[in-house]
Amino acid sequence: MIEVSELGRTFTVTRKAGRFRRTREQVVAVGGVSFSVEAGETVGYIGPNGAGKSTTIKMLTGILVPTTGRVRVCGLDPSRQRAELARRIGVVFGQRSQLWWDLPLRESFELLRHIFRVPAGDHAKRLQECTELLGLDGFLDTPVRQLSLGQRMRGEVTAALLHGPELLVLDEPTIGLDLDSKERLREFLAELNTSRGTTLLLTTHDLDDIERLCRRMMVIDHGRVLADGPLAELRDEVTPERVLVVDFERPCDELTGLPGVQTVKVEANGLRQQLSFRRDTVTAATLINLIAQRSPVHDVAVIEPDIDDVVRQLYHR
Numbered sequence: 181m182i183e184v185s186e187l188g189r190t191f192t193v194t195r196k197a198g199r200f201r202r203t204r205e206q207v208v209a210v211g212g213v214s215f216s217v218e219a220g221e222t223v224g225y226i227g228p229n230g231a232g233k234s235t236t237i238k239m240l241t242g243i244l245v246p247t248t249g250r251v252r253v254c255g256l257d258p259s260r261q262r263a264e265l266a267r268r269i270g271v272v273f274g275q276r277s278q279l280w281w282d283l284p285l286r287e288s289f290e291l292l293r294h295i296f297r298v299p300a301g302d303h304a305k306r307l308q309e310c311t312e313l314l315g316l317d318g319f320l321d322t323p324v325r326q327l328s329l330g331q332r333m334r335g336e337v338t339a340a341l342l343h344g345p346e347l348l349v350l351d352e353p354t355i356g357l358d359l360d361s362k363e364r365l366r367e368f369l370a371e372l373n374t375s376r377g378t379t380l381l382l383t384t385h386d387l388d389d390i391e392r393l394c395r396r397m398m399v400i401d402h403g404r405v406l407a408d409g410p411l412a413e414l415r416d417e418v419t420p421e422r423v424l425v426v427d428f429e430r431p432c433d434e435l436t437g438l439p440g441v442q443t444v445k446v447e448a449n450g451l452r453q454q455l456s457f458r459r460d461t462v463t464a465a466t467l468i469n470l471i472a473q474r475s476p477v478h479d480v481a482v483i484e485p486d487i488d489d490v491v492r493q494l495y496h497r
């Protein structure tokens with residue numbers, strides 16, 4: 181679906197250097213990234229501010245021409261075959277609208293139908309589906325400028341899907357949305373991937389988007405890929421420690437002498453104990469068995485490291 185090899189983009193910027201002097205500088209926004217995305221994948225493309233995410237997305241969608249490297253999306257060269265590609269993919273920019281500001285949402289959709297030459301039946305079916313799943317009913321006839329951010333984003337996603345794209349690229353789709361709107365959008369996108377098989381590639385600073393939606397996470401910084409893989413694997417790789425919370429049936433002494441285990445906290449006379457262990461040396465199941473032999477266990481929970489911590493470590497390695 182996406183093939184990127186040594187893709188790079190440099191910008192020339194002019195800076196003031198004194199009262200009358202200006203210097204020209206080269207900014208490497210993307211410094212030669214390589215990756216591929218298969219049909220049906222859900223990929224989160226993340227990185228700190230200025231890492232080169234939007235520039236990559238713009239090259240993938242044909243808005244920017246790469247300075248170096250090669251990119252193919254749906255087998256097409258995005259910047260050379262932009263119109264053809266637009267019929268195969270959907271793009272949503274959280275910070276930019278593709279809708280007509282003064283037109284009611286429904287009329288924006290109708291215009292897009294003509295632009296993409298979508299058969300009326302297909303259009304009606306897809307619009308009906310989005311209206312139901314995204315709850316557009318109450319504001320389909322409202323001009324876009326009068327919509328709330330959450331309503332407009334639902335409109336943007338619908339607009340990107342009306343021509344039935346194989347790939348949906350989203351740049352910060354949940355930015356500025358309240359928790360309910362974020363959740364609704366995530367649920368919709370997850371369903372879109374499962375039921376229609378639409379491939380999803382998204383950039384986001386909200387790591388809950390990644391946890392909820394993406395089976396694969398790519399981390400970039402300074403235009404380089406720092407990490408690429410399933411979230412669970414990256415989590416194990418950078419933070420193999422886990423915390424096991426054990427609730428006993430009756431107070432018990434602090435657990436000692438368990439292999440590779442350290443006590444984090446003992447509460448309520450030992451009724452609840454928190455232990456840290458390394459997943460790569462002992463499994464939670466083995467540990468629970470060993471503990472249960474010492475004193476009857478009422479309940480257990482394994483606390484996974486927070487995704488924010490995982491990503492922070494990935495940024496700094």
Ligand SMILES: Nc1ncnc2c1ncn2[C@@H]1O[C@H](COP(=O)(O)OP(=O)(O)OP(=O)(O)O)[C@@H](O)[C@H]1O
Binds near residue numbers: 231
């Ligand atoms: N049109 C441009 N002209 C000059 N420099 C640019 C241009 N667009 C981006 N850059 C620079 O390229 C680098 C990468 O920018 P980009 O917008 O791709 O980052 P990003 O990862 O999307 O950041 P953010 O999370 O802040 O949106 C930054 O240093 C930015 O200043």
